[in-house]
Amino acid sequence: MAHVIVVEDDATNARVAQRVLARMGGHDVTLTEDGDEVLRLCDARAVDLVIMDVSLANTRVDGRAVDGAELTRLIRDRCGTRSPAILLVTAHAMRGDRVRLLAASGADDYICKPIVDHRALVDRVEALLVRRAA
Numbered sequence: 351m352a353h354v355i356v357v358e359d360d361a362t363n364a365r366v367a368q369r370v371l372a373r374m375g376g377h378d379v380t381l382t383e384d385g386d387e388v389l390r391l392c393d394a395r396a397v398d399l400v401i402m403d404v405s406l407a408n409t410r411v412d413g414r415a416v417d418g419a420e421l422t423r424l425i426r427d428r429c430g431t432r433s434p435a436i437l438l439v440t441a442h443a444m445r446g447d448r449v450r451l452l453a454a455s456g457a458d459d460y461i462c463k464p465i466v467d468h469r470a471l472v473d474r475v476e477a478l479l480v481r482r483a484a
Contacts, residue, residue: 385411404440
């Protein structure tokens with residue numbers, strides 16, 4: 351069982367992701383918007399994968415507002431090769447958004463909202479966990 355953190359500012363989206371990942375994927379899931387908590391868990395190697403919303407309204411690191419792309423960069427910079435797999439989740443689905451957001455953030459993968467295919471989410475998470483473990 352992997353430990354997955356869902357960083358999402360919409361409570362409904364967060365709860366849906368938690369239920370899907372726990373029930374269909376068998377994962378231990380933590381919901382948070384607290385950027386400092388995410389970094390602490392990553393520092394402690396207490397997380398295997400982060401599902402990161404790109405547009406975060408309430409997330410802060412050291413009191414400063416950050417979005418999901420910036421928080422992903424902070425995780426990568428701080429944790430380096432020990433950093434967890436990171437899956438961006440966003441409503442930004444225009445041509446070029448995937449390439450731009452992955453390049454800007456350093457995330458491993460990207461999936462568009464709304465997530466209606468729950469099996470596809472679980473499969474994407476599993477693939478990232480396998481790739482990260484290799």
